[in-house]
Amino acid sequence: MQDVLALVASFAFILVVAAVAFLLYHFAHIKAESARKIIHIGVSNWVFILEGMFSDLRIALAGPIAFIVLNTLFVYSGAGKLLGMGDRKRDNGLIYFPFSLLVLVLCQVNGLVSAHDVVAGTLVMGYGDGLAALAGMRWGRHKYSVLNATKSWEGSIVMLVVSFIVCLLVTPYSIPVVVAMAVVATVFEAVTPLGLDNITVPLLTVLTGVLL
Numbered sequence: 001m002q003d004v005l006a007l008v009a010s011f012a013f014i015l016v017v018a019a020v021a022f023l024l025y026h027f028a029h030i031k032a033e034s035a036r037k038i039i040h041i042g043v044s045n046w047v048f049i050l051e052g053m054f055s056d057l058r059i060a061l062a063g064p065i066a067f068i069v070l071n072t073l074f075v076y077s078g079a080g081k082l083l084g085m086g087d088r089k090r091d092n093g094l095i096y097f098p099f100s101l102l103v104l105v106l107c108q109v110n111g112l113v114s115a116h117d118v119v120a121g122t123l124v125m126g127y128g129d130g131l132a133a134l135a136g137m138r139w140g141r142h143k144y145s146v147l148n149a150t151k152s153w154e155g156s157i158v159m160l161v162v163s164f165i166v167c168l169l170v171t172p173y174s175i176p177v178v179v180a181m182a183v184v185a186t187v188f189e190a191v192t193p194l195g196l197d198n199i200t201v202p203l204l205t206v207l208t209g210v211l212l
Contacts, residue, residue: 003060006053010046010063017042025083033137035083037130043097044126047119050105057109064102071095093195097125100202113206116171120209121202123166124185129201132159132189147193160186167209177212184208 017039025035046063054060071094074080085091104121107113132155140152163182171178188200 002053002055006049007059007062009053010049010060011066013046013049014043014067021083031137032083032085034134036085037133039083039094040097040133041126041130044122044130046101047122050101051115051119057105061102061105061109064098064105067098068095068102071098091195093198096195096198100125100199103203104206107206113210117206117209119170120167120181121206123170124163124181124205125198125202127166128159128163128185129189129197131162132156146191149193151190156186156190159189163205167205171209173209173212177209180212181205181208 020042021035021038024030024038025032030038050057050060050063075085075091075094080091080094101122104113104118108115108118135158136152136155140154142153143150144153145151160182163185164178167173167178167181168175171181173181185201185205188204189197192200
């Protein structure tokens with residue numbers, strides 16, 4: 001019963017996050033990219049339901065699997081236009097994020113990573129990337145280009161700082177390892193194109209922590 005309630009809480013939570021972004025986009029008239037990042041940041045908090053409510057993580061796998069399917073339908077059915085989305089190459093990031101969560105949970109189920117690694121990788125992607133993008137839109141004045149993608153130094157600094165804070169707070173690793181994880185997250189957020197940073201950032205951040 002506990003795991004059933006956790007699944008219900010998972011779907012309800014994601015629905016609330018999406019509803020908040022939808023309402024802000026249509027009634028507060030925030031930018032489509034801001035709505036996307038609100039979802040991005042909000043959804044990452046599901047990791048607390050994952051680690052705090054599920055007694056059997058194998059059941060928790062149903063969440064990421066379901067959202068891979070639902071997000072694929074959302075992107076390719078054109079429903080993304082409801083939130084001003086229309087760039088499928090970037091919108092695929094909505095599919096890649098739950099895929100990364102699926103991989104991380106599978107790794108935890110099989111004893112390859114610990115709970116704190118999964119939390120770190122998820123929140124670095126959610127808060128790090130999300131706040132970096134919002135900061136870049138608001139304060140990004142110094143631009144640089146990598147693989148046809150334009151980034152800002154201000155956004156990358158936010159990514160570095162947030163990633164460092166997340167890893168420091170949720171992992172038992174030493175400061176040098178936390179710094180390495182934050183640097184890896186920041187570099188791959190900058191150089192990975194087409195929304196694939198939703199895969200490279202969380203997985204390589206976790207891999208760095210585990211290996212070091």
